[in-house]
Amino acid sequence: DAGVIQSPRHEVTEMGQEVTLRCKPISGHDYLFWYRQTMMRGLELLIYFNNNVPIDDSGMPEDRFSAKMPNASFSTLKIQPSEPRDSAVYFCASSLGGSPLHFGNGTRLTVT
């Protein structure tokens, strides 16, 4: 299995621009999670899906952030407009039921 695939690996953008992060979970997994990692705040859960349905988005920082999962093999996390404080590593992870999460390699976002 290819594992969880995230793209891009690195993203550098200017403040105010729209940013879209992409994730392909492991085939057959029914849970998908988005986390953000920073030195100050650690690993924060942003949102997670079960069978493509958002279950809990209470961790999404504000309305500038949105996430979708149009089908079982694809999810996006969008930031519009982006701000310098959004700079972080964004991880996507998937699991089958309550089994351990498998993580992608992350997207390092830098907003200047």
Place this chain on the structure above:
Amino acid sequence: AQKITQTQPGMFVQEKEAVTLDCTYDTSDPSYGLFWYKQPSSGEMIFLIYQGSYDQQNATEGRYSLNFQKARKSANLVISASQLGDSAMYFCAMRDLSGRHKLIFGTGTRLQVFP
């Protein structure tokens, strides 16, 4: 509400010695899972070990073991015979298994293994 606490920001251990990384948790869910992940400097998140709340025995995976004390709500990771390659960040995580399957992480412990 779920809560995970790792009180050790950093730990040092000499090569070949054992080390214990602390993790306490709080939850009202009757069924939950506890996980440990390793994050080396390269950044990837590597699953190490899992303990279910109803498991009678402590989990072990090679040099990793989980010291699960349910009454104390602790799930400490024990690494035996430390190796230089064990130097990394270690995260404890908890997942609710009785309903929404939410998974949250502690703040992590940075382990440094010295020769």
